[in-house]
Amino acid sequence: MSHNSFPGSMLSCARVWALLEKIDAAEADRRRSEGCEHCGGRLHGARYPRKPHALASALRGDVRRFSFCCSECRSRTTPPSVRFFGRRYRVAPVFLAACLMILGGSAPVETASRIWGIPAVTLRRWRRWWRETFPATAAWRWKRGELAVPPDDPPLVVLVRLMRGRSPRSKLLRSLVWLMPWTGSCRIGDGLSPPAESVPVALA
Numbered sequence: 001m002s003h004n005s006f007p008g009s010m011l012s013c014a015r016v017w018a019l020l021e022k023i024d025a026a027e028a029d030r031r032r033s034e035g036c037e038h039c040g041g042r043l044h045g046a047r048y049p050r051k052p053h054a055l056a057s058a059l060r061g062d063v064r065r066f067s068f069c070c071s072e073c074r075s076r077t078t079p080p081s082v083r084f085f086g087r088r089y090r091v092a093p094v095f096l097a098a099c100l101m102i103l104g105g106s107a108p109v110e111t112a113s114r115i116w117g118i119p120a121v122t123l124r125r126w127r128r129w130w131r132e133t134f135p136a137t138a139a140w141r142w143k144r145g146e147l148a149v150p151p152d153d154p155p156l157v158v159l160v161r162l163m164r165g166r167s168p169r170s171k172l173l174r175s176l177v178w179l180m181p182w183t184g185s186c187r188i189g190d191g192l193s194p195p196a197e198s199v200p201v202a203l204a
């Protein structure tokens with residue numbers, strides 16, 4: 001897949017970002033209706049601001065991630081998201097598109113780094129996450145049967161290839177929805193946190 005398939009301008013489109021926010025809102029509603037996973041208490045909205053790195057400047061205004069706080073035990077619940085992949089600074093579509101480029105071999109890390117304006121060291125860390133952490137997750141082991149991934153192919157590349165969609169962009173956006181189980185579980189307010197970019201997405 002060529003790196004021209006995902007120009008940065010795909011995110012300059014307010015319609016796409018609004019669509020992603022709508023998906024996040026629906027997922028947040030669903031999660032809220034389930035109540036607190038610790039005590040069953042009611043969840044109150046406690047959205048928190050995120051700096052959406054790599055998002056078009058016109059869209060960077062007041063961007064918040066959906067999150068809840070339990071009215072009883074005060075635990076925080078952060079639902080999965082198609083806008084933010086865990087604690088990573090860059091917005092999820094950029095994270096995915098850049099990873100696809102380096103995992104699919106359409107560009108070396110240094111080239112991808114120039115194209116996306118993301119440090120090569122960050123891209124290598126992301127690549128390691130896809131190669132080592134992601135395949136070991138329980139959610140992936142459970143879901144990989146749906147895709148019948150050939151053993152030597154990178155899961156993300158196979159996933160995007162198999163997604164329905166007329167354009168690379170729509171395939172990428174559908175992949176984001178499929179990958180939602182890997183994007184949540186980033187708790188904040190639980191004491192000291194390691195640097196955001198080094199935290200693999202925690203999974204139940």
Ligand SMILES: [Zn+2]
Nearest residue numbers: 036039070073
């Ligand atoms: Zn609770």
